[in-house]
Amino acid sequence: MVDVVNRYASQDLFIDQEIHERLGSFVSRAERDNKPFSRQVDAWWVAMCIGVRMGRRTSAIGKVVKFMDGAILSTDPWRITQLELLALSQGSEAVLDSPSAVIRIATEYANTGFPWLLDQMLGQAEPALALMIKLSAFDELEGL
């Protein structure tokens, strides 16, 4: 396996403040809590994937909160690869020269995916189960 260099360690990761507040109830490291995500970055990543599937990028409008820096991406190096592939799919090869541009693209997709993601989990006894069921219909996400 080729070693992946994390050029994003110094990049801050942001989430819309309101989303961040709502996200709290779905993230916990304690297994007994049965929360769908053990880390905020995991939720951010899933929101990004959903945003990509929806095909839209959304710039932050209100206040944003830094929840982590890019160093966290080193725990799952495959994410760095996918982040860059995603960035590459959005424009010229030069985008990879700018780590902040790559992170911005990911963040904008996450901004799109978060509201949908939170809506699916809200009020569910087992949010992970609800999410797992909803994720069957990717096609429905397109164009949302």
Add this chain to the structure above:
Amino acid sequence: MRLLRAKIENFKLLENVAIIFSTSQQQPLTVIRAENGSGKTSLLYALLWAFYGMAGLPEEAKELRLTSSATPSGRPVLISVMIEFDHLDDSGEAARYRLIRSVTEIPGDADKVDRQQERLRLLRIVKAGEEEVHSADSVIGKMIPPRLRDIFFTNGDDVQRFISGRVSTQQRQSQVHLTIKALLGLETLRIGMDDIDSVYRRLRSEAAKAGGADTSSLEEELKQTDEEITKLASQAEKLTVALNAMSEQKAKWDKELNALKGIGDLEELNAQIERLGKDQERYESARSRSLQRMRLLIKDEAFSWSVMEWQLKASLARLSELSDRRIIPGTSIEVLNDRLDLEECICEEPLPRGSERRAIVEALRDQQSAISESRQRLTSLFHTSKQAKAVDEARESTFDDQRTDLLVEFTQARDALAEVGRLLSIAIEKRGLIDDTRVRELTERLSALDAKVANTNTKLGEAKAKREILAEKREGQLFNLRNAEKAVKISGGLAMRRDVAQDLLDLVKGTLQVLEGDYVQRVSTRMNDLFMEVVGSHPDFEAGVFTGVHIDESYNIVVDTHGGRRLDTDFELNGASQRALTLAFIWALMEVSATMAPRIIDTPLGMVAGGVKSRMVDVITRPSASDALDFQVVLFLTRSEIRDVEELLDARAGLVSTLSCSKDYPTDLKFSWETDHPLVRPCTCNHRQSCRICARQYDERHGITFRDEEAFV
């Protein structure tokens, strides 16, 4: 006895009801058609009360008032039932009687009632008019013995008591045995035998005394042995009575315990709850595991590839294209440096230092160096993403497959958990219902009672064994006495009278044994024929259930099936077969004993349908083949019981009456009688007719013809 007519006044809702019974030999059946709550049971009770008084009514009915519950408090009501019947006396002479039982009741508040002395009159109708028969109760008791009440008057449910395991075995056997003995007249013969025995003993004692000291002493010994035998017989009888009582008590406690245990056995329930608790933990943990795996799957690389597949693949394709175009990997700098070191171009032209050609290659190398960092990134991305894609494609199952498996796994665990939870709640609820203290108490009592029964049985066995030994001893003593008597002189007349008494005693004893065995066998055979006919079974038909029925040596009514096995009459016989069996027993008994008495059955065809129903009606209403045997049967039937047997009733029923109750208007009865209180009214409509009294909704559907009149009796 043959019933002619009955008139009932103010008995429950039977305010003024007259019934005429068929006395035709060819049409021996009288049908009383009445729906539920229309007076059938009241009519049965009225007849029972007329013959036997309050003692004739079922226990639960004795406490009730005889008048209508609608009678105002304080108003005296005269209740009267008159029955006219023919009866053959012991000499075979037929006589006509009129029986009238009456009583005045004054209903009080609530359920209280002031019932005055009952009055019974039995009148013998002779040419000159009527003669009062004295000791009417005793005379009627002889004509239609109270202990045979269940044979003459039955209802569809009580009819089971000869076969039901719900009464104790001894009670059931005793009921069958006593009924057989009473109906066959064997009891009278037994009393006669006891009388002869006492005469014989007196004569034997007199003869021995006449023979002198030796014979007198031997007789004394024999007498003592006889007394001991009698004592042992009495002891055995007492023990048997005690065993019967214990058996009844045991049945009672067993019933209560079974009812409690019917809820469930406590230990078993505790074990079940523990088992279910463990299952619950197991399924809960399976459910949690599924959820945990769902969380892991959501953040897995496979999910990302699956969701962003299109974009990621597009970028991969773009990198491949760059690779194809040799833009990446950026290896040109190394090549150019090599060539400059070798001072020879790829095209083999020399590149000497300071030459114009070399300057061009050096400029190209510098340009490439500027973009190499970017290309290195692209190259690195190309390699890592190609590897990542290869890993993704090599996965045994896709995200979708894993997701589906997890959902199935979760659903199974959740459903199992719900089911276990449901069972657990039921078990816990059941456990709450069990009165553990009472279960323990009953179990202990039953255990103690079982020990007592075993002990009593042992004592009974010992008493019987002792009696056997004494009987042998007695034989020897009798032999010695006879030998001693030969040596002394005894008056010929006295010896002869004693010998005649003994011969007579032996004869009666033998006759009783033969008769009892013979009669039981005949009843058993006839019962089998009737039962098999009703249920439509043939003993040789292997696909059939029954191979026959019989009365065994212990007076049990037994149902046989293939392989010599027996069927439990309570649990392995359906309701129709149970009724068929009991009716077959009663009918066989009455046929064999040639008893001339009416058989009155309330609602005999409940739970009976189809072929069994028509065959049952056919068998129990079939005219007697014997001229000597007058046969009369009265059936109380609902419209639904009559359905499908109308043609049989056409042929067999000499008389049909209908009873209706005012309470059924307007829901069921078509016409109002304009009465201000509830009452039952009779009419002469047969099973195919209706009138302004009895017409019910939907009668037309069942082919009942309406007669536009009141056909009041």
